Amino acid sequence: MRKTTIISIIPTLYDGGAQKFAADLSFGLIKEFDHSFVRYNSGEQEYDHAGAVIDLDVPKRQTVFGKVRRQWQLLQALKKLKQQEQATVAISHLLMPNMLNVWSKNNDVTLCVLHGEWSVRTGRSKWLDYFVGRSYNKADHIISVSHYIKDMFDAHYKLPNPHHVIYAGIDLKSVLKKAAAPTPTTLPESYVVYVAGFRPVKNHLQLIAHLEGYLKTHQTQLVLVGDGPLREEIEQSIRDKELTSHVIVTGNLTNPYPVIAKARASLMVSSSESFSLVVVESMALGIPVIATDCGGPREILLPDWKQEVTLPCQTEYGVLIPKPDQWTKDIVPQELERLLANKERWQQLSENGKQRATYFSIERSEEAYTTLIKDITAELKSI
Known part of the structure; x- marks a missing residue:
């Protein structure tokens, strides 16, 4: 029987608490699912992780227009990749991966993980935050790493999406x-x-x-x-x-x-x-x-x-x-x-x-994510 295919979308696999948590979590996910990472900024260093790493080979740009164009290219590349991998669930960590995840949605179930205030809102403009809110409204599930972040998000956007709190456990x-x-x-x-x-x-x-x-x-x-x-x-x-x-x-x-x-x-x-x-x-x-x-x-x-x-x-x-x-x-x-x-x-x-x-162990986080994903896939099979 084919394992459920999970992809984790992350900017890099180094240099941050969100990246470290995603890497640690992968060891639990791969026990139950066919798991791989999708990243769009490669680097020389990586945290220890489980599963293949797929790079979205879209070069970085320096100009404002170039950066916008790159996001569009990343979006198209991710959408194509989800189709190729036949992803069942796509888990994204941090704001930009969350935006790419929901807008590249095909038949996959999207899980957007909020790791901090920056994952909730940009703070740059009301119009940009409005776009962020509209984007999160497309997510199938939202996960916050604390009740503090969940309460902040819910007060800011008041969205109907299922919203869970799963602490970012440590190894x-x-x-x-x-x-x-x-x-x-x-x-x-x-x-x-x-x-x-x-x-x-x-x-x-x-x-x-x-x-x-x-x-x-x-x-x-x-x-x-x-x-x-x-x-x-x-x-x-x-x-x-x-x-x-x-x-x-x-x-x-x-x-x-x-x-x-x-x-x-x-x-x-x-x-x-x-x-x-x-x-x-x-x-x-x-x-x-x-x-x-x-x-x-x-x-x-x-x-x-x-x-x-x-x-x-x-x-x-x-x-x-x-x-x-x-x-x-x-x-x-x-x-x-x-x-x-x-x-x-x-x-x-x-x-x-x-x-x-x-x-706050990583094992408790793994158990919570695994249970959520199994519940999601069971629901999909019943439809």
């Missing part, structure tokens, strides 16, 4: 294995870590400003793992505040897990986060988390995520604090000191975090 075994590797850089004896791209939404500058006094009066240092457009400004801020001996910038690390695993705490101070793999990964490694209440982290640290709480909130699994635009002067150093000074509390959060992280 816990892989994280633990990689964490056992040697540290890729020299580390201080005591430090807290923040793993995030150097972009405005991640609030590195505010974090450094609020921790300046703490870092100068304590033996604990701050390690920043990441890179991005704000790196030069962040490093200048570190020099201006005379924190060069207190803050370490590692740049991007292929394997950040040994650094996380040896930290005393993991910080996540974004203004908006659709889910936050880093929060789950830190918990899986037994490192207590202090995170802003900015979307996804609430659902990780507070199982009853609709519950009204007063911030800062010491949950069973970590610490939720307000977003940076609501910070009081001492809130971050106070919560950090409270966590690190109480060894019993630290140990309890470490153990609870490991347990909680299993709820």
